[in-house]
Amino acid sequence: MTRPVLDLAADPVDLCAALVDVQSVSGDEAALADAVERALREQAPHLEVLRSGHAVLARTHLGRGSRVLLAGHLDTVPVADNLPSHRDGDLLFGCGTSDMKAGDAVFAHLAATLPEPRHDVTLVFYDCEEVEAARNGLGRIEREHADWLRADLAILGEPTNGLVEAGCQGTLRAEITTRGRRAHSARSWLGSNAVHAAEQVLQRLTSYAAREVDIDGCRYREGLQAVRIAGGIAGNVVPDECVVTVNFRFAPDRDAAGAEKHVREVFDGFELAVTDLVPGALPGLGAPAAQEFLSATGAAPAAKYGWTDVSRFAALGIPALNYGPGDPNLAHTREEHVDIRRITEAADVLRTFLAP
Template sequence: MSLAEDLLWLCTIPSLIGEERALCDAVQARLAGRAQGAGIRRYGDSIVVPLSRGSGGPHVVLGGHLDVVRTEHDGPPRIEGERLYAPGAADMKSGLCLMLALAQRPLPPGVDVTLVFYAREEGPYAENELGPVLAADPELTGASIAVMLEPSDNKLQLGCGGSLHANVRFRGRTAHSARPWQGDNAIHQSAALLQRLSALQPTTDERDGLTWKNVISATMASGGRARNIIPDVFELNLNHRFGPSTSVQQAEQNVLSLVQGEAEVELVDISPSAPPLRHHPLVAALADSGALAVEPKQAWTDVARFAALGVPAVNFGPGVQAQAHQRNEWTLLPQLEVGYAVLHTWLTRIGAP
């Protein structure tokens, strides 16, 4: 099958987050004959597919999430000209399509290649199945490098920014709003913090010639019982995004310092950052194999999970990045061929002689 046919096949099997089983089953069935050794290893709705072994060369893991976010579409999955329209066409069934192709076409010699298709990436960090898969599959954590095929327009996107969400809770005391002095207004208590937040300027984090921005924003707010009651609770969600030089502990400290003890702070979803590793030989070889550019990855991706286990990891994928999570999401079919050629060139180049 052509790459376009493979992508259409992937897109005609719906896989909303939490509903990945049918797609996982289908991919598993399709690749059953291609797995080496003891075959495909399944964990929940995720699979690990060893494609080649015993090469004596580097062990490359290619990873992609099976799930897609819920978006609106005006028609069924379809090809129109150079575009393929479907939920997840760009994010990231385009990447899965290249993984399928590598499984079905001859691989260059001299590299061990393993594919990981996993569930629940588009949700909270703790529910993402790649975490338990990595914990259960020691072969993956011994890999030489991992490439996550998130949509990047065939650019090599290095490292990733970390993300921390904090629930910040101000507590006061209710009163009738005609007599506010009898209570303590939880919303008003947040004024100083909001002022500090709005005065905050992004700071930069430069690594290997790439620049990340450290930022903290209030992204949600809730509080109040009724229009005529002084509120006793007011909650803000703060989202801190931070570059590779900031550890999770430092990120927590940044939020606590900003709040200055004026409210209760509950850290609810913490995802570490990952370093770019631009000068790692396998990363440099990928940059030299036709990747269209080298950029920092400002958003969080699963490269951080591999990085935390000591496995170098990068983002490189053929999908149209700007189409991720969009209504009527589409991706460009010609980019699939380019992405496949880059990966194939790279695998050939790094293979043991």
């Protein structure tokens, strides 16, 4: 079997295509991690390289006054008949082009071709981002190689269409249960319908006023939505239980405990169980390295709607931004692609930021 070869000095567009053509569905990133590790060791001798599972880390030791961490996941969602990659004009198609091998390509190219950047640089190409959080490679790296995650600014190459999206929302899921009394539907007056009782839960959701908050010039809007309703066991039985699953996307000025407290207040009087809770990340735009990066982009930052791994860096006290050439609306689709002009633009912006 021919081992894939990556040319880190090549045009980042060509490097992106080469990365895409090495299939790396979550849990099966070994071949791509091998290729990235081999390329960094052979083509970037100025970098210290570390392998951790299917993750590859590299860093400079130049004694600079600050360190910038560039992070991108190597894995993709399952392939949907969209490999190998192919070009159509200014568009590069293929699984992982947008999310987020375009960002990986830019990071790897710059790390190899800028041996003496203005800031010390750490690269983190990690595994299993697209699956459950317990398998995320960043968690393993934090446990086993925490010193590699120390930085003054982290830039996550998530697809943002070349915009700077600061911080991220937190997310909470909860199950609200209403209970009744089971009975034959032909004699419904002998029972109490739990599904009907859930109407009060839905009324609270319908009347809920979403909060908007400005943080570092970025406007975050919260949202509380019902995402699933389950109840009933048969077509002739009055249901005695109904579960409404709600999702709360909250601004990063709330911590996890504050988010849970708020949701419990909204549904006061109901039986509620939190099933998932992850805090968001504050923008951290006041950090000097973040200000310098924003100057390089020449664009105003926007709030990140959704949760990303910047939350993990924020939990470590590291200001973190989302910045990548991919289009988030194309992530995970059969027609996933990236505009190659965004790749070139991102490489130019980061080179301006990092070049001495």
